[in-house]
Amino acid sequence: EPEVTQTPSHQVTQMGQEVILRCVPISNHLYFYWYRQILGQKVEFLVSFYNNEISEKSEIFDDQFSVERPDGSNFTLKIRSTKLEDSAMYFCASRRDSVTEAFFGQGTRLTVV
Amino acid sequence: TQLLEQSPQFLSIQEGENLTVYCNSSSVFSSLQWYRQEPGEGPVLLVTVVTGGEVKKLKRLTFQFGDARKDSSLHITAAQPGDTGLYLCAGALRNNNDMRFGAGTRLTVKP
Numbered sequence: 466e467p468e469v470t471q472t473p474s475h476q477v478t479q480m481g482q483e484v485i486l487r488c489v490p491i492s493n494h495l496y497f498y499w500y501r502q503i504l505g506q507k508v509e510f511l512v513s514f515y516n517n518e519i520s521e522k523s524e525i526f527d528d529q530f531s532v533e534r535p536d537g538s539n540f541t542l543k544i545r546s547t548k549l550e551d552s553a554m555y556f557c558a559s560r561r562d563s564v565t566e567a568f569f570g571q572g573t574r575l576t577v578v
Numbered sequence: 579t580q581l582l583e584q585s586p587q588f589l590s591i592q593e594g595e596n597l598t599v600y601c602n603s604s605s606v607f608s609s610l611q612w613y614r615q616e617p618g619e620g621p622v623l624l625v626t627v628v629t630g631g632e633v634k635k636l637k638r639l640t641f642q643f644g645d646a647r648k649d650s651s652l653h654i655t656a657a658q659p660g661d662t663g664l665y666l667c668a669g670a671l672r673n674n675n676d677m678r679f680g681a682g683t684r685l686t687v688k689p
Contacts (some may be wrong), residue, residue: 507681554618563608563670564609569622570620571619
């Protein structure tokens, strides 16, 4: 069964360093998302991506964040200069179209020290 | 404010009891999903509802989409400890491509 895969599963980084979180969405899906979940808290929307551009982004998704679909299969989230408060689980999701359900990866646990 | 309001936030019940959790909004959704999340893992899709008034059953779980497509409920019959987890609703808005989550209901079923 097709699934969304995320790598790495866990990343520890020093404050101020750049990190790239990687996702491989389901192959025939067209809509891509990043969400984050701080431990024990709600799932927060970061950004949606469709037709090779950002559709919408939340107030969390500031200039330190960027997304890219570099090669037609990967979908990456870059944090340029990590802060302690960026520590969270980051989930990638993809959907076939704008109505159907989204499928989620298992997440990347980012720890900023 | 949350686009999707889930209630209750926490629910602790004994094995065998029935329960209902709610997902409400003032917005109309083209579809609404229910997910279950275990600690340290990604949300796992339980069901998608699309049509107003739709009812879907998944074993002991019954999902209903409101007639106006603004709200949904999840009813669990004879809850079991394996039902313990965070239940999330997520909606796809009619006027854009995005999906938003409610804050979730954290269910604990005690043996």
